[in-house]
Amino acid sequence: MEKKSGKAGGVGGFILLFLVGLVGSLIVGWVVFPSLLFSQKTQPIRFSHTVHAEQGMECEQCHYLTEDGQFMGLPSTESCADCHPDETGEDTPNGKEIDKFVNEYGKTGAQVPWLVYQYQPDNVFFSHSAHQGFQCTDSGCHPPVETMDAPPVYEENRITGYSKQTMKMWQCERCHAQMGTSNACYVCHK
């Protein structure tokens, strides 16, 4: 049975609390939810692209295509160790980071579990060799890490497990459509 009492009752109360609910949920939905959805992770090694670029290294020295068209996305521990075989013993932040690499990976031979911002799901076949004509960062695919001294924070979607930067299918499709390239399913899926 309906009762009328309290300050927040009646039609006015209904409207007031409706608004409270409305605004509240909007705040939760637009502000709280997105921050809850992603967990933040840092790279195992604070790799500085700028330091390496300043040494005059080209991107292709580490990120290159092989003869059979495969893209070697990340250098292996062995190739990093080519330049960093031993501890530096330096007390600088960079020196410490290098020593961390040497001790934890270089010496053990373990591969660095880099967090890759752009990794696509397993069901996607992405060919770097088919996209050689495009700029890595200018075309919006990769963050401009070459200008960064510290790698950006890696944000992982708690539900899907994918990186926040993982390109969505519509982005691929849009560019393919603009370029007049086929958007057939198997062009990109495996």
Add this chain to the structure above:
Amino acid sequence: MGIDRRAFIGLVAGGVAGTLFTPIPWKMADDLSIWSQNWSWIPRVPKGPVAYAYTSSKLCPSGTGLKVMTVGGAPVTAAGNPDHPLSQGGVSSIGRSETYMLYSPARVKSPLKKVNGKFEPVTWEEALTALAEKCKAAGAKIACVSGDQTGTANEVLSAFIAKQGSSAYYMVPSEKQSAAKAWSLMGGAGQPGFDVDNADCVFILGADMFETWGSSIRNRKAFGASRDASGDAKAAFIYAGPERDGTGSVCDAWIPVKPGDLAMVALGVAWILMEAGAMPSGPGAAEFVSYVKSNCSPDKVEAACGLKPAVLVGVAKMLAGAKAPLVVPGSPCGQGGSAAAFMAGMALNMLLGRINKPGGVVALPALPKAVDGAMDQADILKNDLLAFLKDAGAGKAPEAVLFYEANPAYGLPEADAMAEAIAKIPFKVSFASFMDETAALCDLVLPNSLTLERFDDVASPYGVAFNVYSLVKPLTKPIYDTRTTADFILALAEKMGASLGFASMEEVLKAKVEALALAGGFIAKDVQPWQALAGSSAPEPSADLWADLEGGYAWVLAAGAEQTGLGYAGGVLAKAVKPIEGKVVLAPYARQTSGTPVMGIPAQNLTIVPDNELINTATFVKMNAETASWFGVSEGSSITIEGAGQKLPVKVHLSENVMTGVIAAPLGFGHSAFDQYSKGKGVNILRVLAARVEEGAGVAVWDGAAVNIA
């Protein structure tokens, strides 16, 4: 502050309305469906550079060269190496399994010692010490059983027991051993080989050559090359055997012959060829002629085997009319083949003048040995494992027996008796990679590393018409705590103060390769060995043989052994030719899908095993409708097969591929060891299969046996 119901409804309604205008429901719906493609309990595929590495298969008896795909250095799949003459890109389901079998649940993950009937892990050091003591104590009373038909590891093992003063080295029976015995009875030299590539008419006498006989991938490649769809077949293939199986199904003709009648059929053809003027000569020829003339006329063959004379005449005509005919005798089940059938088949080859000819029989000279003191292949093959185990069963076992790549407790005829005999051996060691039936009986299990984890080699699998050698090299560190058996034996010999002169199998192989380089031969790249047999000039020998072998190429030597004493062995044949008496004959057959006795059924292969062979725990045997009518059984009926003092429950599959009076039964099932992919799957037909000894030849034969059906 009190909130009445209406206000509360307002709050909820506002919340719902607001939420609809936030990403929450939409992003959640989307992300949840993305989550469903990414379930944590479904493994992700590996990332990393894809590369290819080369080695050869030891699990597959055909010795194919492998092209292994690696991802980030880890082996992932095995395909045939297109540049290897024994595979040319082809590979069997067994060769294919080399990668994933690394992770088979049946693998022995560390050395094990049996304590109070249970296995307990021990370290390799402990195992080495324990075994050294036992071997010292056993002295010359030590034996070794090896299932490795092609490896130099046999040299290491045989040299080891030879140093102990023992020559009790036994090979697990195979086509190779059956052939070696029969061939030596005929006075032949070398390992018989059959140049299928250059033949234009191949009469297959029982051999399941596209499945289990010889280097079957090579055979299939040769067969495939002979019939390009765009032209006429370059070679005719005729199959004689009890069942029109994988091999028979693609041949141009099938001649239904019971296992015990293969020799008779071949001699019937010989009779016709002799009538047409072929004249045998050489040792034993006279007895041969008189036996054939009086016992193997087409009408006598018809009386004995039910074959119409016209069929034999047809075969004889095809063989006689061919430029390069070839008869390939063998066992329909890949083991226990009839010596009589082999000799009869070879007699045909001789009648046709096919010895040491392109497209004919080319016997391979023995390859140089690397290990001093190792026994000769030919000598080893003379030792009879069946007799040895029967003796052991009778209490005449040596002190210690080493089992290398061998599972005789499962893979021999009268398997129950064999297992009992093995159990009676005082001290037994298995070097099995997988926990097989024999390993389960052993006191010590010292797991051998698998193909992709070890140094090993493949030298001239039986059946090929050229000596061929390829290297097995590790592509990955051992996944578990396993060791290469040869390495372990070398260390054991060292420890016992009887060094074999090598520190590792790699060194042994390097010595072997050095010795091969001196023997001549070439790397099969631009010229294939069968082309060399046919007359192509062989290329220069390799400048760096080891490097070429490491690159996955094969060393080959295309030259036949000289035959000085080869004859017809007519006297032996006259005694040995004898049909199997009985209403029905059990004709076992083997398929590569069910693996080998040492590996069990490869995990992925259960999907391939057809449902007319295995359903859950039931094995199906095949018989045709007429045979079935004798017993009043029909499709799916449960029957019991009795033989060798055992009874096995099986089910019936009606198949007109099987000749009347024969029950074809698949081998490879009914394991009591291994993992969920092998254990309890069907029954082991070898348990009801009794071996018969062919008189005169003195060879145990079990390609078929009379059985009772209930």
Add this chain to the structure above:
Amino acid sequence: MSAFKDFDTTWVMVVDIDKCTGCGACMAACQTENNIAPQPDASNKLRTVSWMTVYELSNKMPFPDHDMAYLPRPCMQCGNPPCVSVCPVIATDKNENGGIVSQIYPRCIGCRYCVAACPYHARVFGWYDPVWPEGMQKTLTPLTSTRPRGVVEKCNFCHHRLNLAKDAARAQGKNPEDLEDGAYKPSCAEICPTGAISFGDAKNAKHKVHELIKSPNAFRLLERLGTKPQVYYYSKREWVRRQGDNYLKSEKV
């Protein structure tokens, strides 16, 4: 029924039945290439996941007139696929040059309408989550994504190999849309010990299959239903060819 485009490239497989010994190497190759999990109980063949299935054909005569043949059956990649137009969510399509019928696992909702529509039984459903024994997942290939249970999967002519072949062509400065004969081959075709399986572009005169499919001994399964398969079979035996389709008693092959 929507009409499907005729593509410049048409990948076809030609299986020479007279060469198939039924050894199952093609199935073994397919399973591990495409990350199909081992199935400890594969007795119920209507439940197993297998993209390639070898059928046993019989001329239905009694011994000794009996003859048999093996017929490996991948997905037919039909020119007019009965499965594609029925999919409610466009999880399967035939829209890429080459004509391979795609199947996108993350899009599939698992309604199995395509399974019902395909008369070749080329499509299988994931009844269970795939499980690899401890450690064996390390032998997964990066070529094909793993599938959760509840989606439909099928042979795709090892489409990833087409992508890899295109990449290799690009790296060598060749035209990825005009691959050489043999540059792209599914795993089963590569591994078959007798070489019974040929593969290539039917529209490319430089490819062997271009001629093979014109043979009077070449046929396709259930051609009269209008599916236009991109898998051809070849047999010199009339009874084998006759089993490629349904014929009334009065009809000749």
Add this chain to the structure above:
Amino acid sequence: MGFVEMEKDWYPEGAERCSLGKFILWLAFLGLFFLWGLYAAVIILWKGLGVTGLDNYFGFGLWITFDLAVIALGAGAFFTGLLRYIIRIDELQNIINLSVIKGFICYSGAMLVLTLDIGQPIRAWFGYWHPNVHSMLTEVIFCITCYLTVLIIEFIPLVLEQKQIYKIPFLHNLAHNMHVVMPLFAGIGAFLSTFHQGSLGGMYGVMFARPYAFREGFFIWPWTFFLFVLSAISSGPCLTVLIAGFIEKLSGRKMTTYRIKSLMAKIGGSMLLLYMVFKYMDTWAWINGILPKAGLTFDQMFYGMVYGKWLFFTELVLCIPVPVIFLLTPLRRKPVFMYLGAILACAGVVINRYVFTVQSLAQPVLPFTKWEIYAPNWAEWAPSFMILAYGFIIMSLSYRYLPIFPQEKKLNK
């Protein structure tokens, strides 16, 4: 006032109902089936469809048969609505409520089963977001969900008319206003429903590589499209009659006049006659056109007992012409013939949906394959029984508390 007394206040005006205890027992009995099905549903969602008896031959099985059957039988709702609101056969107002509830039960039940039936329920919404306009199933998904919405809208005023709820002025007015616009929804419902009934048939008819199911057609619609519509609207009213009869039998009270039921039966019978004409023509064309074109014969469409011709003749002879005679001739005046006719008509539709679902998949199209047998297991039966129990529960509650039958009060004086 005790609860038992209060509960009596919730009955429709002037209606008598069985005791609350008896009613709760009845609900508990139904609840057992419901819980069994719920258990199965949880297992299925947890472990996947491997627990069912379905396989790669029979991707569709009991559930799809069940769905198609209940949706066809639920067609009474839209068709009665059409006749009542659009064609304006006013008499039907006495049974329209029952039709609506039946429709609601059938459609919502079918939706529940469909959720279980798809392998990835979490992706069910892809049907809207990534629709393939060429697929009959897309049409089905859209129309069924839209029509279910319509049915809910049609059901709501009925709930609002519940005696106690009706006392609330707002809800009272809402119910009234909804009634005013009901013809609009009836029209939408009829349109949607016709399409998806047809699309369900179309789903089979378009399978051009399945000669058992394939049919030629008109424009984009295979003949099965129209046949499914006709069979649905012939059997739908029959089921409404059967439910009304069942409620009367169970409660021992008159719910509606025999005349109304007879009218419904007559409508069903007329539609069945129409269906018969087309179905016979279609079957003739199938046997003489589709099958020989595919190289198949009529005999090859049947196998053994499970897939024997008896099913064919039961469906096409026993379950079409016989009920047509029962329902369209004066025989209808006798309840036994009317009910029997209705039962046969419904059975015919169920058989039809079964053979199209299962037999068309069992029939081996490849000459070297064989007929396979499909047997649903407990995991499929349980949810089906859950839906039946759910239907009985909804119907029981509605009967007890909602004024479904306008004539009840008058007839039981």
